[in-house]
Amino acid sequence: MAKVHLARGSGKDSISALLEPYLKGAALKATDLVAVKIHAGEQGNTRFVGPGRVAAVVEALRLTPGRVFLTDTTVLYRGRRLCAPDYLLLSSEHGFGPPVTPPFIVADGLRGTDDVEIPLPGNSDPHPARIARVIAESDAMVVISHFKGHLLTGFGGAVKNLGMGCASRAGKLFMHSGIRPVTKASKCTGCGNCAEHCPSGAIALTPLASIDPDACVGCGECIQRCPAGAIGTDWGQEKGEFARRLALYAMAAFSSTRVLVCVNFVTDVAPDCDCLGDTGPEVVEDIGVLASTDPVALDQACLDLVTAADGASGTFSGTGRGVEKFGLLHPGTDPEAQLSEAEAVGLGSRSFDLVELGT
Ligand code: SF4
Numbered sequence: 001m002a003k004v005h006l007a008r009g010s011g012k013d014s015i016s017a018l019l020e021p022y023l024k025g026a027a028l029k030a031t032d033l034v035a036v037k038i039h040a041g042e043q044g045n046t047r048f049v050g051p052g053r054v055a056a057v058v059e060a061l062r063l064t065p066g067r068v069f070l071t072d073t074t075v076l077y078r079g080r081r082l083c084a085p086d087y088l089l090l091s092s093e094h095g096f097g098p099p100v101t102p103p104f105i106v107a108d109g110l111r112g113t114d115d116v117e118i119p120l121p122g123n124s125d126p127h128p129a130r131i132a133r134v135i136a137e138s139d140a141m142v143v144i145s146h147f148k149g150h151l152l153t154g155f156g157g158a159v160k161n162l163g164m165g166c167a168s169r170a171g172k173l174f175m176h177s178g179i180r181p182v183t184k185a186s187k188c189t190g191c192g193n194c195a196e197h198c199p200s201g202a203i204a205l206t207p208l209a210s211i212d213p214d215a216c217v218g219c220g221e222c223i224q225r226c227p228a229g230a231i232g233t234d235w236g237q238e239k240g241e242f243a244r245r246l247a248l249y250a251m252a253a254f255s256s257t258r259v260l261v262c263v264n265f266v267t268d269v270a271p272d273c274d275c276l277g278d279t280g281p282e283v284v285e286d287i288g289v290l291a292s293t294d295p296v297a298l299d300q301a302c303l304d305l306v307t308a309a310d311g312a313s314g315t316f317s318g319t320g321r322g323v324e325k326f327g328l329l330h331p332g333t334d335p336e337a338q339l340s341e342a343e344a345v346g347l348g349s350r351s352f353d354l355v356e357l358g359t
């Protein structure tokens, strides 16, 4: 049964005590490149795991040799994380980088296309996973996740951070359905930039842009190239399939490098993910920081703790199951689907032994 450790505090000493058992025997070499996977927060977001807490995790990593850097991937939607230069500036504005933390490197290149193909585990789909090159080529990784709600999966934690957070833009598009980009006629100016860069000739200008879904290969280039924000993704897909693909990608990312430990901060637990600016009132009071080598057991433990906690800020009346809490926030989601799918593909176990530090 997987062990999950819990520190009730989220200060430097708590984090150090929590991570020491995982890191001091890690047997890294001084030349190893160690990725610390973070989410540096979208502009306006204040709930992401901040540079002080990330620095505390990095401090614990000094128990072992290796060259440490922070990393994350670009995203599909418009914002300050759409391409590497914007994300580098935003991460710096959010306090990441020297002298507070090691340098921040965008994992999937200038435009989100730099990836490595990793076979999807036990999947009949002929498409391999597209994992960001920096992550796949790292020698080891520590996965830092903020546990909070999510509009497609109910909640987001380590499995979500591995699956979606380590994929390049093409991988993200694969997970987001049979998803293909869709154009918004009200915003399109007919400039043709998307069609010019589409690698499969799937975009016609008549005179506004329209996308042929049969010709589109889901590369996401048009989203990145459109200056008007007129191309988005169809978020209305069947969420069960999304959970299955997310689990497959999490397994691919996990197997692409050596994951030393996954760390979940169950702090500032907001209804929505760190990709949004305003994420609403907290769902529960802060619970603490949890760690495990098993991302499925880790997320399950966090979900169970949220289940047992009282609602905060009047968000919920009385107590309710964590599943129901997140399900209430995001109707139509099944917060447990990603965990059952992840267990099914062999990423980990939903059974765990919770060990609380100092007890
Ligand atoms: S996602 Fe790629 S292939 Fe599809 S329309 Fe956009 S640029 Fe073309």
Ligand code: SF4
Residues within 6 Å of the ligand: 183, 187, 188, 189, 190, 191, 192, 193, 194, 195, 208, 209, 225, 226, 227, 228, 229, 230, 231
């Ligand atoms: S790049 Fe954007 S604005 Fe220009 S034609 Fe394509 S969808 Fe329209």
